[in-house]
Amino acid sequence: MTDREVRSSRDASEVKRAWGGSGGLKPGKGTGRSPLGPDKTRVAEPSPWRQNKRWLGGLEFVSMEAVLVESASSSVGADVSRFEAEVHAETTRRPDFRIRFAVRSPVAAPAAAGDAWLAALLLPAMFAGEDLDVRLPVSARLTRTANEIQALMHSWYPDFLNRITVRTPRVLPRALPPQERGAVAVFFSGGVDSWYSLLRNREEVTHLLTVKGFDVPSADQELWPEIVRTHERIAVELGKTLVTIETDLRDHVDPSYGCFQKPFAADFWGKAMHGAGMAAVGLLLQHQFSRVIVPASWQYARLQPWGSHPVLDALWSNGQVEFWHDGAEASRLEKIRSLAGSQTALRHLRVCPSDRPGRYNCGVCEKCRRTMLTLRLFGVLDQARSFDQPLDFRAVELMPVARYLYPLYREILDEARARGEADVARLVRILIGDKFSARRRWHFCRQRAGALAGRAARKIGLPRWKRSLLKRLPARWRPASGKADGGG
Numbered sequence: 001m002t003d004r005e006v007r008s009s010r011d012a013s014e015v016k017r018a019w020g021g022s023g024g025l026k027p028g029k030g031t032g033r034s035p036l037g038p039d040k041t042r043v044a045e046p047s048p049w050r051q052n053k054r055w056l057g058g059l060e061f062v063s064m065e066a067v068l069v070e071s072a073s074s075s076v077g078a079d080v081s082r083f084e085a086e087v088h089a090e091t092t093r094r095p096d097f098r099i100r101f102a103v104r105s106p107v108a109a110p111a112a113a114g115d116a117w118l119a120a121l122l123l124p125a126m127f128a129g130e131d132l133d134v135r136l137p138v139s140a141r142l143t144r145t146a147n148e149i150q151a152l153m154h155s156w157y158p159d160f161l162n163r164i165t166v167r168t169p170r171v172l173p174r175a176l177p178p179q180e181r182g183a184v185a186v187f188f189s190g191g192v193d194s195w196y197s198l199l200r201n202r203e204e205v206t207h208l209l210t211v212k213g214f215d216v217p218s219a220d221q222e223l224w225p226e227i228v229r230t231h232e233r234i235a236v237e238l239g240k241t242l243v244t245i246e247t248d249l250r251d252h253v254d255p256s257y258g259c260f261q262k263p264f265a266a267d268f269w270g271k272a273m274h275g276a277g278m279a280a281v282g283l284l285l286q287h288q289f290s291r292v293i294v295p296a297s298w299q300y301a302r303l304q305p306w307g308s309h310p311v312l313d314a315l316w317s318n319g320q321v322e323f324w325h326d327g328a329e330a331s332r333l334e335k336i337r338s339l340a341g342s343q344t345a346l347r348h349l350r351v352c353p354s355d356r357p358g359r360y361n362c363g364v365c366e367k368c369r370r371t372m373l374t375l376r377l378f379g380v381l382d383q384a385r386s387f388d389q390p391l392d393f394r395a396v397e398l399m400p401v402a403r404y405l406y407p408l409y410r411e412i413l414d415e416a417r418a419r420g421e422a423d424v425a426r427l428v429r430i431l432i433g434d435k436f437s438a439r440r441r442w443h444f445c446r447q448r449a450g451a452l453a454g455r456a457a458r459k460i461g462l463p464r465w466k467r468s469l470l471k472r473l474p475a476r477w478r479p480a481s482g483k484a485d486g487g488g
């Protein structure tokens, strides 16, 4: 047994211990223990790839700068199926790491075991500018379409996604047969897009897939149990099966999280990666589903480069499982109109991106309020019990709105005018700058003045007592960071 084999078997036993036992936490129990297990990533131990660089450099199939999926394992239990791969990448902050997926369902390990890891790591490797070696069986179709995906993503984002070489030494020789079981899954976060796709494909959909580690942080321990409980109720009411997946993929590969040595401030996950993340999950479950529905993020009329896109999502299909980008024909307003007819959807709708501990919908962020305004237009806000905050028009009037959201507000404005809802129309016109509001203008002037005063105080080094006086100003006058105190 070579040193590396010894290391692998030791890792395997470590992983077995970390992932084994009682099968992890039961959905909804909230024990706080993640089925992903403790992070066993070896940070201090020097990588054998580094130790043997010269030796490895002599081998034809090893690139010195490559994202390398070295090995993968899976274990299928009655409750939880676990998949993990060991990854080596030169330009990440931790050269060796393990990516893990825990699926709360007995799942047969896919024959094309490398497909999911190729989907998970193609975009990060393009960001790093490192070639990608996947030393696991990869389907012939995905091997081909990976080049298409690269061409598409590079054409969208030439500034930060590079063309790379993908090496898949173990390509499955035959085309994979289509899945015969006919099960159809939809990615389901509980938001407007998910509900629209679920309701319009209700007859066909058999499973709901909810992921922890994408929108909901992998470390979350308060919101996730509530989401699981709620989605279980939804699945029962609609006669579907819920499958939850927990993963630390995003923690390891999202450059916006500072995982790579080169800094990246933009929203990598949204712009480029979240569709690939969903594809990785779907490809892990390729023996379970013939089709996986990906709810559309954008309407056809407003399509733009994005991590999930009608052109992109279909390219992740490997012949056995097909990915369908669904719902791009409808605007957000039309989607909310359609779910307003479902009591189940109104009871459980979750749109809030703020992940405030214990708050299913915070009721005060821009997205919550925009959705509540639309629900009010359709006369169903009082039935949307997942929003437990009242819609306060005076507070909404002072809410900042990003310019790229104006088209969504214009849809609301048109609907409000058509329904004769003058107060909603007036409010929306103020929000998008069509109508002057002295109160709104004065609010932003005070905020700006407070921020400038705080910055100046820090710059000229005001004594602490003066800065603490500044801190006693009304909250809306103060700089948001609260750093006027000097931070000790």
Ligand SMILES: [Zn+2]
Pocket (backbone or CB within 6 Å): 351, 352, 353, 354, 361, 362, 363, 364, 365, 366, 367, 368
């Ligand atoms: Zn919110």
